Amino acid sequence: MERTEKRDFVASLAGVFAETSFVLVAQNKGLTVADVDSLRRKMRAAGCSYKVAKNRLASLALAGTSFEGISPLLKGPTALAWSKDAVAVAKTALEFAKTNDKFVVLGGALGKQTLDVAGVKALAELPSLETLRAQLVGLIQTPGTRIAGILQAPGGQLARVLAAYAKKDEAAAEAA
Structure with missing residues (x-):
């Protein structure tokens, strides 16, 4: 050189x-x-x-x-x-x-x-930079998914209770 x-x-x-x-x-x-x-x-x-x-x-x-x-x-x-x-x-x-x-x-x-x-x-x-980014995105998305699940749970529970009462009433009507 x-x-x-x-x-x-x-x-x-x-x-x-x-x-x-x-x-x-x-x-x-x-x-x-x-x-x-x-x-x-x-x-x-x-x-x-x-x-x-x-x-x-x-x-x-x-x-x-x-x-x-x-x-x-x-x-x-x-x-x-x-x-x-x-x-x-x-x-x-x-x-x-x-x-x-x-x-x-x-x-x-x-x-x-x-x-x-x-x-x-x-x-x-x-872990590589790409793996860390993917894990970070997953962590950010997880709370939103949990919140949506929690908000939907009471409505689902209420629907199941009403369905149980409806079945109970149907069973009582058929027995009578």
Whole structure:
């Protein structure tokens, strides 16, 4: 890379870090091209980005951002993954790491909070953003459904009582 290309790369990576909420750092020592392509496809399908970057350039891009705390993790052959949905990145990376022992998650950063491997695993266990939204909508709709059921119950009970009296009167009339 020439000096201008390096500057442009650092600027574009810094722009990415300014817009994202989570950055994951992983070690990718010994991954084949097919493995990296497979990982990139999985990341893209989950709405995430994956980039192998020189550690020095990545450190320069991280300087001055909220993710500056992950700079010490940038040693050896590392790669960065990011997305606005932190859970998607963590889940995708950890699922890939289970099937490929050459891909090792080192940690990450969620805003200014630096996470170790255990923190990334805990993040991956959370439900996705879409699942949380669906659960929230369900919680909002539930009270309305219950209120409607409660309001209908007295009318239903009254109708059942009147029907019982009508049957009782019919039975008494037939017996007489």
